Amino acid sequence: MDQYEIIYVGFPIWWYTCPTIINTFMESYDFKGKTVIPFATSGGSTIDKACKDLKASYPQINFKQGKLLNRATKKELEEFCGK
Numbered sequence: 001m002d003q004y005e006i007i008y009v010g011f012p013i014w015w016y017t018c019p020t021i022i023n024t025f026m027e028s029y030d031f032k033g034k035t036v037i038p039f040a041t042s043g044g045s046t047i048d049k050a051c052k053d054l055k056a057s058y059p060q061i062n063f064k065q066g067k068l069l070n071r072a073t074k075k076e077l078e079e080f081c082g083k
């Protein structure tokens with residue numbers, strides 16, 4: 001993980017937030033000073049609560065705006081990744 005500055009973290013929304021295994025992942029590495037960009041799929045919920053919860057749990061991490069990518073097109077994915 002040391003070689004990465006920007007990390008995209010993807011997950012399905014479970015009970016309006018990210019599954020707890022994502023917390024295990026976030027706590028398994030030193031993300032301090034790195035940029036983390038969340039993305040998710042869902043059955044209809046937004047990603048907002050997941051992003052809020054991640055920011056609250058890991059204030060030392062620089063989170064960028066997360067994005068829900070339900071049925072995203074290739075174009076949307078490329079825009080999201082900055083390509």
Ligand SMILES: Cc1cc2nc3c(=O)[nH]c(=O)nc-3n(C[C@H](O)[C@H](O)[C@H](O)COP(=O)(O)O)c2cc1C
Pocket residue numbers: 011012013014015016017040041042043044045046
């Ligand atoms: C335990 C569990 C909880 C879920 N909670 C939500 C939820 O709160 N809101 C929602 O929109 N979808 C919820 N879902 C649906 C998943 O977000 C959805 O199935 C998933 O994003 C689809 O990704 P997949 O095609 O890779 O499985 C839940 C699914 C499971 C299994």
